[in-house]
Amino acid sequence: MTGATSWKGLTTENHIGKIWQSAPQKVSDMIMTVQQNAFGNNIDSVLAQFPTKELDSDDDFTWELQSQGVDNVALLECRINGTAIVASDEPGKNHTEFELVFPKDWFSDTQRIVGEMNEMYPVLIQGTRSEGMTTVYTCVMDTGSMEDFIPYEEVIAGKLFSGEYSPVERTMSRKGREIAYKSHITMRNAFSQIRIEKKTPGNMRDKKMGSFFKGPNGEVIKFWQHYESFMFDNAFREDINKLMMFGTSNRSSDGKYKVSGKSGYKITEGAGIRQQMEAANTSYYNTFAIDDLSSRLLDLSEGKLIADERGFVLRTGERGAWEFHKSLEKFAQLFTPLQDQSRMYSTKAGISRMEKGFGGQFVEFMGPNNTKVSLSVDSMYDDKTRNKLKHPNGGVVESYRYDVFDIGTAEGEPNVQKYGVKGTPIMHKYIAGFRNPFSPDGEVSAIGTAEDAWEEHKMFVGAAIVRDPSRTLSFINNMQA
Numbered sequence: 001m002t003g004a005t006s007w008k009g010l011t012t013e014n015h016i017g018k019i020w021q022s023a024p025q026k027v028s029d030m031i032m033t034v035q036q037n038a039f040g041n042n043i044d045s046v047l048a049q050f051p052t053k054e055l056d057s058d059d060d061f062t063w064e065l066q067s068q069g070v071d072n073v074a075l076l077e078c079r080i081n082g083t084a085i086v087a088s089d090e091p092g093k094n095h096t097e098f099e100l101v102f103p104k105d106w107f108s109d110t111q112r113i114v115g116e117m118n119e120m121y122p123v124l125i126q127g128t129r130s131e132g133m134t135t136v137y138t139c140v141m142d143t144g145s146m147e148d149f150i151p152y153e154e155v156i157a158g159k160l161f162s163g164e165y166s167p168v169e170r171t172m173s174r175k176g177r178e179i180a181y182k183s184h185i186t187m188r189n190a191f192s193q194i195r196i197e198k199k200t201p202g203n204m205r206d207k208k209m210g211s212f213f214k215g216p217n218g219e220v221i222k223f224w225q226h227y228e229s230f231m232f233d234n235a236f237r238e239d240i241n242k243l244m245m246f247g248t249s250n251r252s253s254d255g256k257y258k259v260s261g262k263s264g265y266k267i268t269e270g271a272g273i274r275q276q277m278e279a280a281n282t283s284y285y286n287t288f289a290i291d292d293l294s295s296r297l298l299d300l301s302e303g304k305l306i307a308d309e310r311g312f313v314l315r316t317g318e319r320g321a322w323e324f325h326k327s328l329e330k331f332a333q334l335f336t337p338l339q340d341q342s343r344m345y346s347t348k349a350g351i352s353r354m355e356k357g358f359g360g361q362f363v364e365f366m367g368p369n370n371t372k373v374s375l376s377v378d379s380m381y382d383d384k385t386r387n388k389l390k391h392p393n394g395g396v397v398e399s400y401r402y403d404v405f406d407i408g409t410a411e412g413e414p415n416v417q418k419y420g421v422k423g424t425p426i427m428h429k430y431i432a433g434f435r436n437p438f439s440p441d442g443e444v445s446a447i448g449t450a451e452d453a454w455e456e457h458k459m460f461v462g463a464a465i466v467r468d469p470s471r472t473l474s475f476i477n478n479m480q481a
Contacts, residue, residue: 010199042380043245043273044237046313046405047464050414054422058191058461060251060268061419064184065468071182072162075115076134077101078155085152092141093149097126100155105135108177112142112164121150124167142167187467190251190270191421192243195459196236200225202435202452225437229456236426236458241380244418244464247272270463273416277403280469284478288323290331293402294367296473300406311372312406317381317399319391321363324375324402328362373404389479397479406471415471419463431455 055061078085079099085091091098100123107113111125127138141148166177207224221227249271250259257266283296297312316324347357363375381387387398406415430436432447436454439445466472 010201042241042378043315043464044241044418046315046376047244047416047418050417052418052420052462053413054420056422058193058421058424060188060190060270062186062188063465063467064186071106071180072160073102073104073106074157075100075155075159075161076103076157078150079136085155087152089152090149091152091155092123092139094146095140097138097140098150100137100139100161101131102135102137102161103133105130106180107137107161107163108166108180110166110168110175111177112167113139113161114164115150115154115159115161117154121148121154122164123150123161187465189276189419189463189465190249190268191419191461191463192247192269193459193461194239194243195457196232196239197455197457198228198232199453199455200228200437202433202454204228205435205437232456232458236460240426240460240462242386243272243460244462245273245380248275273464273466274403274474276466276469277472277474280471281473282476283473284476284481286478288320288327288400288402288477290324290327290365290367293373293475294365294371296475297367297371297373297404300404300471300473311374312404313376314373315376315378315381315403315405316401317395318377319393319395319399320381320402321361321375321377323400324365325362328365332362391477391479397477400477401480402475404473404475406468413467415467417465417467419465421461424461427457427459429457431457 077100078091079101080089080091080096082099085098105128107125107128109125109128113123113125115121115123122142123139124142125137125139129136129138141150163177163180166175168174168176204224208222221230247269250257250267250269252258257268259267261267281296281299285292293314300312314324343358343360345357345359347355349355364373366372381401382396382399384396387396389397391397391400430438431449431454432438432445433449433454434447434452435441436447
């Protein structure tokens with residue numbers, strides 16, 4: 001019959017009269033809040049499974065990730081007798097010496113190193129010297145044949161080398177390799193501070209609406225001030241979710257914050273989960289396929305996670321969940337079908353004597369090498385207000401996005417976690433006017449303003465961190481590329 005009317009800010013009695021005027025012969029006095037964003041499985045509920053880590057102050061904070069002391073180093077040049085080799089040269093033949101030049105001092109005297117063909121062409125370092133900003137290693141082939149040499153194409157600039165071990169003689173050995181170190185990876189983020197406010201005229205107190213609303217727990221909301229409070233809390237919860245998921249840092253390259261607020265002081269904004277994930281793994285797809293996703297999950301876990309810890313949460317929208325189901329259903333056809341009626345059930349529609357239904361949806365996948373992914377639908381991915389780009393197959397493009405979280409621990413801490421400041425919860429304050437909802441009209445009380453209205457304010461200080469972004473993955477439809 002009527003469309004939804006939108007407005008923001010101060011709500012007066014005129015709004016109630018115009019939008020929800022009483023009608024004596026309504027079939028129902030319960031208006032369903034069609035546009036109400038039903039919060040359920042959002043990022044805040046994911047982070048709530050772990051305790052919020054509280055810091056002593058709201059200063060920028062850092063954390064470190066341990067880095068193993070292993071590295072591949074790109075070769076700069078290979079020389080024989082001080083001259084760069086050419087394609088016809090055979091460096092190392094007859095156990096003759098040759099030189100490998102690298103941009104840093106990473107290997108040790110007496111250490112065996114290998115290039116991209118690994119054990120096919122092992123090289124033994126017999127001496128090392130600095131040459132400006134580079135390091136020159138004197139080498140021989142570490143093989144038993146005098147005919148062996150390392151081919152020209154394996155020692156051209158850019159070829160990667162890594163260290164193995166330090167073989168020594170059985171008698172009177174004098175030296176072994178040194179340990180190589182790498183510093184920890186340092187991550188940094190900042191707390192963001194957000195606010196929301198509303199103002200309510202005094203004559204709106206105890207004002208009944210012509211129609212009723214149902215609250216999140218099914219309770220009937222009859223008074224405007226109660227509905228307004230419900231919307232106030234919901235709106236702020238939505239702001240917090242968007243901050244933690246989609247926030248972007250406004251810290252400049254010189255480490256300063258340069259955007260000023262109303263007071264003239266600087267606004268500090270930290271990076272949300274999405275921006276922190278961008279530092280790691282992002283892949284794009286045209287048509288979703290479960291085997292393609294499995295390959296990306298192996299990239300996250302191989303050589304890093306033991307086989308019984310390869311569990312990931314795949315957050316997506318309802319369209320993405322449907323694509324996940326269709327891909328798995330197609331994939332499942334490669335195996336013997338279920339020889340039972342587990343996907344059939346009885347129902348009643350008043351059409352036939354024996355009415356049956358067929359259903360079931362795939363929401364989890366156990367892939368190769370014990371890689372397990374569990375589907376989780378997030379309402380923010382389907383938000384048609386924030387996500388404006390439409391997909392030709394229906395819904396918004398964001399609904400087809402898959403964000404993979406390793407909701408495990410890193411260095412003993414949750415990999416994805418909410419941060420807060422000690423003694424600073426979500427703050428809810430009010431300025432009492434001539435009338436306010438927190439004291440009876442006949443009571444003698446102090447007021448904050450002579451105006452017949454009251455104000456409410458909320459503030460949140462917090463952040464979300466991705467402790468190790470390399471354990472996350474964004475699998476994005478090409479329309480968002």
